[in-house]
Amino acid sequence: MVIGVRMEPELERRLDQVALQLGKSRSACIREAIGDYLLRHGDDEEACRQSQRLADLEPATWSEQVPDWSDWTA
Numbered sequence: 001m002v003i004g005v006r007m008e009p010e011l012e013r014r015l016d017q018v019a020l021q022l023g024k025s026r027s028a029c030i031r032e033a034i035g036d037y038l039l040r041h042g043d044d045e046e047a048c049r050q051s052q053r054l055a056d057l058e059p060a061t062w063s064e065q066v067p068d069w070s071d072w073t074a
Contacts, residue, residue, distance in 0.1 A: 005030065006069065006072055
C-alpha cells in the first residue's frame with residue numbers, strides 16, 4: 001500500500017537527516033514511527049500500558065500544534 005504524507009520542508013529535512021544517520025530510508029523511518037504510534041495509542045493492553053507509562057513521564061501541559069491542511073486534496 002502506498003500512502004502520501006504532506007509535511008513542512010523543515011520536518012522533511014530533519015527526517016532526511018535522521019534517516020541518513022540511521023542508515024535507513026525515509027519510508028523505513030516513517031513505518032517505524034507509525035508502528036510506535038499505533039503501539040502507544042492502540043486499544044490493546046500493551047498500548048494502554050505504554051500510554052500510561054508515557055503519560056507518567058510527560059509534562060501535563062504538552063500539546064501539539066496541528067497544521068491546517070484544509071486546502072489539501074488526495
